[in-house]
Amino acid sequence: MNVLIFSTNVAKHEQVSKVQPVLSAVSSIKDWNIDLEDCDKILRVVSNDLSPRYIETLMANAGFSCTELEY
Template identity: 70%
Template sequence: MDVLIFSTSVSAPEQVTKVQPLLTSVQAIQDFNFDLEDCDNILRVVADDLSPRYIETLLNNAGFLCTELEY
């Protein structure tokens, strides 16, 4: 399993509620969480063999900025 970390423009619990169904619909995603208290509004995704670009595109298509962070 991989842990992917993204900076996002998701900044409120209501926005997390909007994005949650998109993320839970992806079978490769085992778990995810947002850290809205971080200045980058961090999204952490635990997944099996999933491209970071897929998550970026998923959130971008929903109207949010999403960029993978290197760690």
């Protein structure tokens, strides 16, 4: 399993609710969460085979910015 980490502009629980159906619909995503307490509003995605660009595109299509963070 790989953990992909992104900075987002998701700032409220209502916005997480908008992201939830988008990310949960992808069967390759095993788990995900957004840390609203972190200054970068960190999105963590657990998957075996998804590219960071794919996640960024999904988030953009949902109306949110998302940038992969190096770790």
